[in-house]
Amino acid sequence: EDQVTQSPEALRLQEGESSSLNCSYTVSGLRGLFWYRQDPGKGPEFLFTLYSAGEEKEKERLKATLTKKESFLHITAPKPEDSATYLCALGNAGGTSYGKLTFGQGTILTVHP
Amino acid sequence: DADVTQTPRNRITKTGKRIMLECSQTKGHDRMYWYRQDPGLGLRLIYYSFDVKDINKGEISDGYSVSRQAQAKFSLSLESAIPNQTALYFCATSDAVRGIDTQYFGPGTRLTVL
Numbered sequence: 053e054d055q056v057t058q059s060p061e062a063l064r065l066q067e068g069e070s071s072s073l074n075c076s077y078t079v080s081g082l083r084g085l086f087w088y089r090q091d092p093g094k095g096p097e098f099l100f101t102l103y104s105a106g107e108e109k110e111k112e113r114l115k116a117t118l119t120k121k122e123s124f125l126h127i128t129a130p131k132p133e134d135s136a137t138y139l140c141a142l143g144n145a146g147g148t149s150y151g152k153l154t155f156g157q158g159t160i161l162t163v164h165p
Numbered sequence: 166d167a168d169v170t171q172t173p174r175n176r177i178t179k180t181g182k183r184i185m186l187e188c189s190q191t192k193g194h195d196r197m198y199w200y201r202q203d204p205g206l207g208l209r210l211i212y213y214s215f216d217v218k219d220i221n222k223g224e225i226s227d228g229y230s231v232s233r234q235a236q237a238k239f240s241l242s243l244e245s246a247i248p249n250q251t252a253l254y255f256c257a258t259s260d261a262v263r264g265i266d267t268q269y270f271g272p273g274t275r276l277t278v279l
Contacts, residue, residue, distance in 0.1 A: 084266050086268075088270075093253070094273065095271050095273050098267055098268075143266040153266060153268055158207060
């Protein structure tokens with residue numbers, strides 16, 4: 053069974069204080085590891101897809117990396133506007149999970165000015 | 166204009182009422198999904214459709230039904246609403262043709278069942 057676990061559940065940072073969010077996963081056949089950002093009361097907004105171990109993607113202050121067991125979302129010099137819930141999701145290559153995503157519980161990030 | 170739209174955005178109803186939530190998309194994607202989100206439980210899949218004639222149950226389909234009226238429209242119905250169906254509901258789409266599972270979400274419907 054596919055599993056996605058995100059840690060920590062909540063993270064409070066001061067503006068400019070870099071940190072990382074973790075997404076650990078188990079899957080029989082990886083068909084993408086996805087990161088989303090969600091603001092309160094809004095739909096998740098797509099950030100990145102990673103397909104193979106060693107892959108990295110960047111967007112502004114965010115960088116996502118992938119190993120065979122986990123993914124990290126690194127936030128460099130965060131600003132208050134980076135405050136949101138960050139969701140990790142797993143795509144499975146086959147079986148009954150094909151075409152579907154399994155979501156983690158999310159990490160609530162708060163960046164204080 | 167938004168690529169994935171949901172109506173209504175907010176709805177308050179009473180126990181036992183029939184409710185329909187609607188989703189439309191202009192992304193041209195074949196696949197559409199309905200999720201609910203509850204605090205502490207994350208996003209859970211209710212139903213999904215890989216094309217107009219293909220509809221499948223997700224992990225929490227009991228008490229819900231769906232209709233795929235066209236490639237661009239996917240509706241979720243609560244036949245007889247109950248209070249524990251109070252949640253945020255999201256529609257999402259993905260592109261089967263390109264073989265990429267990235268899902269794009271609508272703005273959500275906040276449903277309250279009294």
